Amino acid sequence: MSVALAIVGASVLGTWGIATIALIVSGIVLLVAPGDAETTSSGVAVGIFLLVAGLISGGLMQVVAMPLMGLDPPLPIKAKSIIPHEKMKEWARAGALRDFPDGIATEVRLRSLRVAIVRQGEELHAMNALCTHARLPLGSFPGAPIKPEPVRDGCVMCPFHGARFEVSNGKAVRQPFASEFNANHPFLGTLQSKLFFWNMGAEDIQTYPVRVENDEVLVGLPR
Numbered sequence: 001m002s003v004a005l006a007i008v009g010a011s012v013l014g015t016w017g018i019a020t021i022a023l024i025v026s027g028i029v030l031l032v033a034p035g036d037a038e039t040t041s042s043g044v045a046v047g048i049f050l051l052v053a054g055l056i057s058g059g060l061m062q063v064v065a066m067p068l069m070g071l072d073p074p075l076p077i078k079a080k081s082i083i084p085h086e087k088m089k090e091w092a093r094a095g096a097l098r099d100f101p102d103g104i105a106t107e108v109r110l111r112s113l114r115v116a117i118v119r120q121g122e123e124l125h126a127m128n129a130l131c132t133h134a135r136l137p138l139g140s141f142p143g144a145p146i147k148p149e150p151v152r153d154g155c156v157m158c159p160f161h162g163a164r165f166e167v168s169n170g171k172a173v174r175q176p177f178a179s180e181f182n183a184n185h186p187f188l189g190t191l192q193s194k195l196f197f198w199n200m201g202a203e204d205i206q207t208y209p210v211r212v213e214n215d216e217v218l219v220g221l222p223r
């Protein structure tokens, strides 16, 4: 995806997302406090209308608009689809070791797979580049204002909603929308948690065996 397209897509989705949240929140407010006795029934009706419109808008955004922009629908990736390393026998070249900055998840495409290479000095790990919560890229989008987070305490953090995964084994050690993440990210955390009320969890993520040969990074893939 080009930088310009990523910026346009993020702007459209951001605006759409805020409008959707506004519809849902207004609908809930009207349902909870519909007004005085004379206007109660019309307040409730408008509240239901806004709530339904917001839910339809959110559904369309996530299942129709996002795929049209080249994004995966924001569905969770289940841990039961994880393939064990013993079955990763096809070694693919990911690039030269110097191409991978230290401490940041860097995405490469190997065959049809999106793989994040995480380098920590001489130590390398590889995992699915898409977060298991809503399939957004752990390394963010090129040129996007949301930047990839540096690896801390052996974990990579999804920059979108804050899920954390151990780089060595893919274990999900923090769920999306954790209170400390929300406190520091009012839009990506607190606001978006309202939009993602139907999908709040992150399961363990697929990892891949990785090795270095002649300064070249090789990743083991399934056949």
Ligand code: FES
Binding pocket: 131, 132, 133, 134, 135, 136, 158, 159, 160, 161, 162, 163, 176, 177, 202
């Ligand atoms: S997409 Fe990663 S935490 Fe939501």
